[in-house]
Amino acid sequence: MKRWGRWVSFGCGGGRMPAVRITQRSSAGAREEPPLLREGASDPPRTRARPVTEGERRASVKLEAARYSYDTVRAVDGVTLEIEGGRIVCLVGPNGSGKTTLLKLIASLIRPSSGLVYIDGKDARLYSPSEIARTVSFSDPHLPRTLPMRVVDFILTSRYPFQRTLQYFESEDDLRAVDSVIEELGIAHLLERRLDQLSSGELQRVVIAAALAKRPRVLLLDEPSAFLDVRSRFEIMDVVRRYTRERRAATVVALHDLYMASLYCDSIALLSRGRIAALGAPAEVFSSRVVEEVYGVGVKTVRVDGTSLVAIPLPPRSGN
Numbered sequence: 103m104k105r106w107g108r109w110v111s112f113g114c115g116g117g118r119m120p121a122v123r124i125t126q127r128s129s130a131g132a133r134e135e136p137p138l139l140r141e142g143a144s145d146p147p148r149t150r151a152r153p154v155t156e157g158e159r160r161a162s163v164k165l166e167a168a169r170y171s172y173d174t175v176r177a178v179d180g181v182t183l184e185i186e187g188g189r190i191v192c193l194v195g196p197n198g199s200g201k202t203t204l205l206k207l208i209a210s211l212i213r214p215s216s217g218l219v220y221i222d223g224k225d226a227r228l229y230s231p232s233e234i235a236r237t238v239s240f241s242d243p244h245l246p247r248t249l250p251m252r253v254v255d256f257i258l259t260s261r262y263p264f265q266r267t268l269q270y271f272e273s274e275d276d277l278r279a280v281d282s283v284i285e286e287l288g289i290a291h292l293l294e295r296r297l298d299q300l301s302s303g304e305l306q307r308v309v310i311a312a313a314l315a316k317r318p319r320v321l322l323l324d325e326p327s328a329f330l331d332v333r334s335r336f337e338i339m340d341v342v343r344r345y346t347r348e349r350r351a352a353t354v355v356a357l358h359d360l361y362m363a364s365l366y367c368d369s370i371a372l373l374s375r376g377r378i379a380a381l382g383a384p385a386e387v388f389s390s391r392v393v394e395e396v397y398g399v400g401v402k403t404v405r406v407d408g409t410s411l412v413a414i415p416l417p418p419r420s421g422n
Contacts (some may be wrong), residue, residue, distance in 0.1 A: 160187025161319035161352040168217035177203040179376035187350040192363040195373035201356035205322045209240040235263035239318035241309050243325050247298045253308050254293040260312040283311040286341050302329035321353040339366045360413040388413035
């Protein structure tokens, strides 16, 4: 689908429908292009996620004694964790501690060998695949670059779970959702590129845009700050936090960056060998000795602006 710039054509692959001009009527009755599509338009107003009305429920995720193994390797070992809507829970821990596997369990990409996963109070096994696809977004940073697809087409695939049978045209809600994340993440200049033409940082923004375009109740991000420069890391996490607050989403983020985790996460789950070694507010977890025991390095906590407590890993002592 090509909408951004001049035209819209609907569909993917060989079954593409004819291009259609996107226009709207002004108050005087004249036809005009939407602000994003006007020639010479610059710095359009930032579109944010629609605020959730008072009557809408907060999302929730709960794991009860969840376990999962890859052959003989126990990746997740009896994890119990609850995530409330409107809050960000960060999974931190060394490589192989179970962070990505835990995200996949919540996303129903894999099933726990024992234990349960609940989404909005309902056993995840009772959801149909289409219901899960509409409710949960999982952002995988290891997207194959070889997909023969433009950026705009890739982002639009996240709206497929909301389309009805034999629906050939994206709905206005689909277009608004995609427009919103394109503006929010500042990727309009990338839309016509193929995925294999993007840098690692650009591809990361596109992957996160696709996850947000679904407008999920449960947002799962695996290393969203990976491959990004310093400024982009803050921008991405600002967007994630704003989305979580405004839509009361249950957001779980796997991070290696303890500094970013201490700034943006409401709760920290420190994983070690598939188990939760520490759980609590960033100030509590990063101030404890267990962090040094899990990582094998010390962590210094520093106050920023007199309010935020950030964690800074220290190099191992000589001889360790």
